[in-house]
Amino acid sequence: MKGSSPLVRPGVPGRAGGPDTTRQAGHRATGTGSRRAARSERLAPYVLVAPAVLIILGLRLYPLILGVNFSFTGDGDRNGMVVGLDNYLELADDPLFRTALGNVGLLVLLLPVAVAIPGLLATFIYLRVPGHRVFRSVYFFPAVLSPVIVGSIFNLMLAFDGPLNTVLGTIGIGPVDWLGDPGVTMFTVVGVHVWATFGMALVVFLAGFSTLDSSLLDAAQMDGASLARTIWHVVIPSLSRTIAFVLVTTMIGMLTSMFGLLYVMTSGGPEGSTYLPEYYIWIQQGQMNRPALASAASTVLFLIMLVVGLAQVGLLRRAGRQD
Incomplete structure (x- = not known):
């Protein structure tokens, strides 16, 4: 008919409504959906970790920055005044703080023993040596006790006239002043701490044994290897x-979770021999009312913990390369 518009045949390539046009529109829609899905997938981890990051920034990092800043101010008459490194120089001259740092070195020396005990117990449980059922039954019991309870119990057991010295006396060994001899007391407190906390390390070791290739143990047994x-x-x-x-x-646990035992068992004594940085911080803040000096000591403790953390990363990476 004259004046009528030309008919557009469906199915002709390149024309409106043809399959190419439909296919292109579908590709565009699919491409847009894929990009949105990819963007959502990339953003999902950040959304999930955002609450934890905000909590860390608000409750950890910000107070840490304030504490470091406060460590450069004065106490008492110089409260709020910038004093530079005076607090750190005072820490260096304080024999109690030097003793606390020396005890940190002692903890490092005793660390292999503190790790070997739960490691050996986990090995006995895994290899089912005689008595492993007893170890499995009681190993986690000390971990559920409060440090105050643990300290009070061992104060009674380790008293100069307590049951432990009584038993030692029956076998001809003289009494030991476990809590009053400056050369013995720190070892005593560390031993009690290891007893009270080795259950957590033992759980980690047992989890590690689940990844151990049992064929290696079978081969060692067939070769007649001793335990x-x-x-x-x-x-x-x-x-x-x-x-x-x-x-x-x-090591981190020794540096940050022995305050309860120290407070109950020794109160830092005798003669300040059982001071650790966290106990020194509490004394300066809670009893001496010197928050700026306590902040300086906290900063030093943070640096120690940072070094320990970096050592952790190095040890784990080295162990991973060895595997």
């Missing part, structure tokens, strides 16, 4: 990453 050789040549190399993790976390 000591099996532990040295099979267990320790196979659990290198677990051991590295427990080493560092145990």
Whole structure:
């Protein structure tokens, strides 16, 4: 008909309504949906970790920055005044703080023993040596006790006229002043702390044993290897990453969670021999009313913890490369 518009045949390529046009529109829609899905997938981890990051920034990082800043101010008559490094110089001259740092070095020396105890118990449980059922039944019991309860119990047991010295006297060993001898008391407190906390490390070791290749143990048994050789040549190399993790976390626990025992068992004595940085901080803040000096000591403790954390990363990476 004259004047009528030309008909557009469906299905002709390049024309409106043809399959190419429909296909292109579908590709565009699919491409847009894929980009949106990819963008959502990239953003999802950040959304999930955002609450934790905000909590850390608000409750950890910001107070840490304030504390470091406060450590450069004065106490008492110089409250609020900038004093530079005076607080840190005073810490360096304070024999109690030097003793606290020396005890940190002692903890480092005792760390292998603190890790070996739960490691050996976990090995006995895993290898089902005689008595492993007893270990499995009671190993976690001390971890549920409050440090105050633990300290009070051992104060009674380790008293000069307590049951432990009574038992030692029956076998001809003289009484030991466990809580009054400056050369013995720190070892006593560390031993009590290890007893009270080794359950957590033992759980980590048992989790590590779940990844151990049992065929290696079977081969060692067929070769007639002794228990000591099996532990040295099979267990320790196979659990290198677990051991590295427990080493560092145990050290961190010693530096940050012994306050309760120290407060109940020794109160820093005798003669300040059981001071640790966290106890020194509490004394300066809570009893001496010197918050700026306590902030300086806290900053030093943070630096120590930072070094321990970096050592943790190094140990774990080295263990990973060895595996």
